Amino acid sequence: EVQLLESGGGLVRPGGSLRLSCAASGFTFSNSAMNWVRQAPGKGLEWVSAISGSGSGTYYTDSVKGRFTISRDNSRNTLYLQMSSLRVEDTALYYCASNICGSDCYSGFDSWGQGTLVTVSS
Amino acid sequence: DVVMTQSPLSLPVTLGQPASISCRSSHSLVYSDGNTYLNWFQQRPGQSPRRLIYKVSNRDSGVPDRFSGSGSGTDFTLKISRVEAEDVGVYYCMQATRWPLTFGGGTKVEIK
Numbered sequence: 001e002v003q004l005l006e007s008g009g010g011l012v013r014p015g016g017s018l019r020l021s022c023a024a025s026g027f028t029f030s031n032s033a034m035n036w037v038r039q040a041p042g043k044g045l046e047w048v049s050a051i052s053g054s055g056s057g058t059y060y061t062d063s064v065k066g067r068f069t070i071s072r073d074n075s076r077n078t079l080y081l082q083m084s085s086l087r088v089e090d091t092a093l094y095y096c097a098s099n100i101c102g103s104d105c106y107s108g109f110d111s112w113g114q115g116t117l118v119t120v121s122s
Numbered sequence: 123d124v125v126m127t128q129s130p131l132s133l134p135v136t137l138g139q140p141a142s143i144s145c146r147s148s149h150s151l152v153y154s155d156g157n158t159y160l161n162w163f164q165q166r167p168g169q170s171p172r173r174l175i176y177k178v179s180n181r182d183s184g185v186p187d188r189f190s191g192s193g194s195g196t197d198f199t200l201k202i203s204r205v206e207a208e209d210v211g212v213y214y215c216m217q218a219t220r221w222p223l224t225f226g227g228g229t230k231v232e233i234k
C-alpha cells in the first residue's frame with residue numbers, strides 16, 4: 001500500500017523559512033517523479049513543484065521560483081520542499097503526491113498524503 | 123499557462139440522479155506523444171484529494187463504475203451516472219500536458 005506522510009509544517013513569520021518532508025513507502029520511490037501541491041484555506045488546489053525520480057529534473061510554478069527548492073533523498077525515500085522568503089499568501093495545506101507512472105512521468109498524482117499546514121503570519 | 127475552467131461551480135443533485143461536470147482548457151491538452159494528460163480528482167470534506175480518472179477516461183482501481191470521463195482536445199466531462207451520498211465533495215480537473223501543471227477551480231457536488 002502506498003503511503004505518503006508529510007511533516008514540517010508550522011507557523012512562520014513573513015520572510016522566514018521552513019522545510020517540508022514527505023516520507024514515502026509502498027512503492028519504488030526512486031522510480032517515481034513526485035509533486036508538491038498546496039491548498040489555501042477554503043480554496044482550490046494549486047500545483048507547486050515537481051521533481052524527477054533521479055532528482056535531476058525540477059519544475060516550479062512561477063510564484064515560488066527562486067524561493068522554494070524541491071529535492072529528494074532516494075536512500076531515505078523522502079521528498080523535501082525547502083521554502084524561504086515566505087509570504088502570507090504561501091499559507092496553505094501542502095500535499096505531496098506521487099507519480100507511479102515512471103521516473104519522468106509527471107501526470108500521475110495517483111496517491112496523496114494527508115498534508116502539512118504552513119501558516120505564514122506576523 | 124493553461125487555464126482550466128470548470129462548470130458549474132456548484133452542483134446540487136438528487137440522490138440516484140446523474141451529474142455532469144465540464145472542464146475546458148485554454149489550450150489543447152494533446153501531448154506530442156499522442157496522449158492527453160487530463161485527470162479528475164475527488165476531494166471529500168476533510169479529506170485529501172483522490173484521483174478518479176487519468177488520461178481523460180481511464181478509471182482508477184477501486185473507483186465505482188458510475189464515474190466516467192470523456193472528451194478530447196480542450197473539452198472534457200466527468201459524469202456520475204447515479205449520485206450517491208458518498209459522492210459529496212469537490213471535484214477538480216487537472217492538466218499535466220504543459221508546464222506549469224494547472225487545476226480547475228473545482229465543482230462542489232452536494233445533495234439536494
